[in-house]
Structure formats: structure tokens, C-alpha cells
Amino acid sequence: MPRIKMIVEYDGTNYHGFQRQANAHTVQAEIEKRIRQLTGESLTVSGASRTDTGVHARGQVIVFDTASPIPAERWSSALNGYLPVDIRVLGSEVVADDFHPAFAARQKTYYYRIWRERPGSAMQRQRALLCYEDLDEEAMIRAAAGFVGRHDFQAFCSSGATTRTSERTITRCDVERHGPLLVMYITANGFLYNMVRIIVGTLLEVGRGRIAPDMIPEIIASRDRARAGPTAPPQGLYLLQVEYGDVTQEKA
Amino acid sequence: MPRIKMIVEYDGTNYHGFQRQANAHTVQAEIEKRIRQLTGESLTVSGASRTDTGVHARGQVIVFDTASPIPAERWSSALNGYLPVDIRVLGSEVVADDFHPAFAARQKTYYYRIWRERPGSAMQRQRALLCYEDLDEEAMIRAAAGFVGRHDFQAFCSSGATTRTSERTITRCDVERHGPLLVMYITANGFLYNMVRIIVGTLLEVGRGRIAPDMIPEIIASRDRARAGPTAPPQGLYLLQVEYGDVTQEKA
Numbered sequence: 001m002p003r004i005k006m007i008v009e010y011d012g013t014n015y016h017g018f019q020r021q022a023n024a025h026t027v028q029a030e031i032e033k034r035i036r037q038l039t040g041e042s043l044t045v046s047g048a049s050r051t052d053t054g055v056h057a058r059g060q061v062i063v064f065d066t067a068s069p070i071p072a073e074r075w076s077s078a079l080n081g082y083l084p085v086d087i088r089v090l091g092s093e094v095v096a097d098d099f100h101p102a103f104a105a106r107q108k109t110y111y112y113r114i115w116r117e118r119p120g121s122a123m124q125r126q127r128a129l130l131c132y133e134d135l136d137e138e139a140m141i142r143a144a145a146g147f148v149g150r151h152d153f154q155a156f157c158s159s160g161a162t163t164r165t166s167e168r169t170i171t172r173c174d175v176e177r178h179g180p181l182l183v184m185y186i187t188a189n190g191f192l193y194n195m196v197r198i199i200v201g202t203l204l205e206v207g208r209g210r211i212a213p214d215m216i217p218e219i220i221a222s223r224d225r226a227r228a229g230p231t232a233p234p235q236g237l238y239l240l241q242v243e244y245g246d247v248t249q250e251k252a
Numbered sequence: 253m254p255r256i257k258m259i260v261e262y263d264g265t266n267y268h269g270f271q272r273q274a275n276a277h278t279v280q281a282e283i284e285k286r287i288r289q290l291t292g293e294s295l296t297v298s299g300a301s302r303t304d305t306g307v308h309a310r311g312q313v314i315v316f317d318t319a320s321p322i323p324a325e326r327w328s329s330a331l332n333g334y335l336p337v338d339i340r341v342l343g344s345e346v347v348a349d350d351f352h353p354a355f356a357a358r359q360k361t362y363y364y365r366i367w368r369e370r371p372g373s374a375m376q377r378q379r380a381l382l383c384y385e386d387l388d389e390e391a392m393i394r395a396a397a398g399f400v401g402r403h404d405f406q407a408f409c410s411s412g413a414t415t416r417t418s419e420r421t422i423t424r425c426d427v428e429r430h431g432p433l434l435v436m437y438i439t440a441n442g443f444l445y446n447m448v449r450i451i452v453g454t455l456l457e458v459g460r461g462r463i464a465p466d467m468i469p470e471i472i473a474s475r476d477r478a479r480a481g482p483t484a485p486p487q488g489l490y491l492l493q494v495e496y497g498d499v500t501q502e503k504a
Contacts, residue, residue, distance in 0.1 A: 056375065
């Protein structure tokens with residue numbers, strides 16, 4: 001059976017995250033249900049990232065194996081006809097039978113939007129963190145650079161995570177102002193549970209003057225979750241892009 | 253009692269329009285309810301524009317008379333503490349006792365957002381019209397100029413409207429591309445019922461090649477609603493700004 005890979009955008013507001021769970025409305029379950037309506041197949045969809053409740057995606061990657069005669073490139077429009085409007089398939093293609101969207105990922109990019117205008121924004125409430133308190137944005141920009149590199153990010157991982165190692169390589173951590181929005185871009189070869197949201201929460205503490213911008217390396221080195229900032233809320237977070245393809249493997 | 257004027261932003265998605273109605277969730281009723289919770293006053297709020305179900309506002313203007321000792325400039329933050337997050341007060345001030353936000357308006361500006369990328373957008377579905385069919389956007393830009401000026405806009409008015417005259421002066425009607433969005437800006441000294449959405453619907457027919465771009469003056473002159481395009485859906489429409497202040501009165 002051919003394996004189909006899809007790029008999927010979704011508004012996470014009304015979902016309990018990506019991954020299927022009993023008695024919860026999730027993106028994975030919704031997509032599986034709509035494929036069942038389209039082709040009659042009860043199949044399992046795998047995703048590149050388990051986004052949490054309220055987290056959005058512009059470039060989630062999913063795969064599934066299908067016996068349907070629908071050509072791969074037609075899957076996008078066929079499934080969009082069945083999906084609710086808060087999930088859109090942006091593209092579809094055939095991939096190798098052993099391609100797994102999470103394991104094959106070379107790097108992923110998330111971004112996080114903070115709306116800085118008082119008194120918040122009715123239109124942005126589920127699309128950004130509304131935060132118009134005074135923040136030293138220059139300090140946040142400087143602090144962000146401290147995350148780049150290969151580090152043990154145990155201090156930036158919520159408990160309950162079960163990964164082999166907590167070493168990850170961040171290749172980009174930028175804070176940028178775009179009009180009323182403060183936007184953070186974080187690219188890494190992988191992320192621990194809640195890692196992006198804890199990094200954002202830590203940068204916010206830097207903005208508030210509670211953590212000095214040059215303390216990031218020390219907090220990373222401590223491997224102590226209590227030294228980092230709180231986990232930022234989900235509605236500002238977007239899975240932007242998952243990259244695959246040929247790479248020179250990093251040396252361990 | 254002082255009269256307070258407020259600038260209000262709202263996400264119209266979950267409201268049956270601005271104006272209070274029996275058994276419907278409206279922006280006006282919500283604001284009146286929250287003022288009642290804040291000050292104990294059962295008062296009536298007047299707005300500059302009755303936006304329809306699903307239409308948004310970035311700059312709706314409302315007024316009300318209050319006996320509360322809350323200083324005018326503190327009303328914004330006080331009421332925001334009671335309002336749901338899809339309604340935000342952006343500013344408040346005292347105005348003259350006879351100031352009425354609709355009658356005193358010199359001109360209003362609406363804009364309409366059309367998302368042009370296939371296959372639509374999960375994030376934009378309640379913020380824009382999703383329309384990725386082929387459109388001759390250059391023809392739409394040219395046609396838009398035909399609306400500018402003082403005209404009888406009876407052809408661009410839904411039935412059921414009860415206004416003294418259907419003459420209005422459009423001072424701006426622009427179609428612009430901003431990335432994936434096609435945005436239309438329309439400024440006039442007043443609008444008939446559904447006028448913006450019918451103008452947008454007509455420009456879309458121009459984009460589809462069903463109405464020639466130079467036909468707009470003739471359609472206006474016909475005063476025939478059937479000659480204009482369909483009423484565009486509400487979710488792309490935003491009340492952007494209401495302007496007041498000294499103006500040389502137009503000669504009738």
C-alpha cells in the first residue's frame with residue numbers, strides 16, 4: 001500500500017491537541033474519521049509532532065498507508081472536501097514505505113506570537129499570547145542567542161517526558177518585532193515536552209527583568225526545571241515547518 | 253450625566269451582530285450586560301454602525317450616559333475587566349451630551365479581506381472570505397474606481413432598508429494585494445444596508461469576468477439591485493474606523 005505524506009494546517013483552538021485520545025476531540029482522530037468517510041478505510045495517521053491543546057500548526061506533517069486508488073496528489077483536495085474548515089491539507093505526495101514524519105525529521109521550526117498592544121486584541125485572543133505589560137525586548141533578543149547550540153535541555157522540559165536523551169541542538173532562536181507582535185522563532189533538531197513554551201516563558205521572565213539575559217547558559221547547565229521560567233500558554237504557539245531530506249548527520 | 257464615548261474592537265464570529273435583539277447574543281447586549289455588572293446601571297448603548305452577524309469591528313464607536321463616578325479615561329480598563337475577551341474597549345473619553353456616534357459620523361471606513369491561497373486557511377476561515385478561484389485582480393482594481401463619487405447606490409442596497417435617501421459619497425474604494433490577501437478598503441459618508449458586501453460581491457463578479465470592469469457606472473445608474481453582484485459573506489468584513497470632527501458640509 002502506498003504511504004501518503006500530507007502537510008496539514010490547523011487552528012488548534014477547538015482541539016485537545018494532535019494525538020488521538022479516548023473521549024477527546026483531537027486533530028488525529030478528526031483526520032482519521034474523515035479518511036474513513038472518504039475511502040472507507042479505518043487507518044492510523046502518524047504525525048511529526050504531538051501539538052498540545054490549543055497549539056496551532058501551519059506545517060504539521062502526517063503520513064498514512066492507504067489502499068485507495070485516489071492518486072497521491074489528489075488526496076489534498078479530496079480530503080479537504082470532508083475535513084472541517086479548521087483543518088486544511090496544504091499538499092500531498094507519495095513517500096517511501098518506511099518514511100516516518102517524526103523520526104525522519106531533520107529539524108522543526110515553531111514560532112510563538114505575543115500581542116503587545118494594550119488592551120489586548122479581540123481578534124488575536126486565540127492566535128497569540130496577549131501580553132502588554134512592560135517588557136525589555138532588547139534583553140529578550142540578547143537572551144535568545146543563549147539557547148543556540150547543542151545542549152542538555154532538561155531544565156526546559158516538563159516532567160512526565162520520556163525521552164532517551166535531553167540533548168538537542170537549537171539552530172535558531174530569534175525574537176523579532178513585527179508591528180504589534182513580538183514573534184519568536186525556534187528551530188531545533190528535536191524538542192522535549194513543552195520545550196518551546198518553557199523557552200518562551202523564560203524569555204518573558206527576562207523581559208520582566210526577573211532573569212538576567214546572560215543567565216541562560218547557566219540555567220541550561222543547571223538542568224533544573226525550577227530555574228527556568230513558567231510554561232507559556234498554548235495559543236501563541238505554531239508548528240511552522242518540519243524539514244526532511246539529506247543532511248550531514250551531526251556528530252554525537 | 254456625562255456621556256462616554258468608546259472605541260470598541262470585536263470578533264463578530266460568535267455574535268448575531270451589534271444591535272440588541274430578543275433572544276440573540278449581540279455585541280450591544282453583551283456590553284450593556286457588563287456595564288450593569290460593573291456599575292449596576294441598566295443603560296442603553298448606541299453604536300455608530302449596526303454590524304451584521306459575523307462581521308467584525310476594529311473601530312466601532314459607542315456612547316452611553318452614566319451616573320457612575322468612574323473617570324472617563326478609566327472606563328476602558330474597568331469595562332475590559334468584565335467583557336469577554338472577544339470584545340475589547342480600545343479607548344474611552346467624555347463627549348458632548350448631544351453627540352451621537354451614528355449621526356455625527358463624518359465618514360466610515362470598512363475593509364474586506366479575501367484569502368487567495370488554495371486550499372483556504374484554517375486560521376482565516378472566520379477572518380476572511382476564502383476564495384482561491386481564478387480572479388482577474390487587475391480588472392477588480394480598475395472597476396473599484398468606478399464606485400468613487402456621489403451616487404445613488406440603490407442598486408447596492410438590500411431590500412428592507414428604510415433610509416430617506418440612497419445617495420452616498422464614496423471617497424475611497426481600493427483593491428490591494430497584501431501577500432495571500434486581497435483587501436478592499438471602502439470609505440464613505442454613510443452606507444446603505446449591506447452596501448459594502450454588495451460592492452465586494454460585485455467586484456468579485458468583475459474578477460470572474462461576469463461583469464466588465466467599466467460597467468460599474470452603468471450598474472449604479474440602473475438603481476437595479478439585480479444588476480449588481482451577490483452579497484459577499486460577512487466573515488471578511490471589518491468596520492475599521494469612524495471619523496468625526498469638523499468638516500465642510502457637503503453641498504446637497
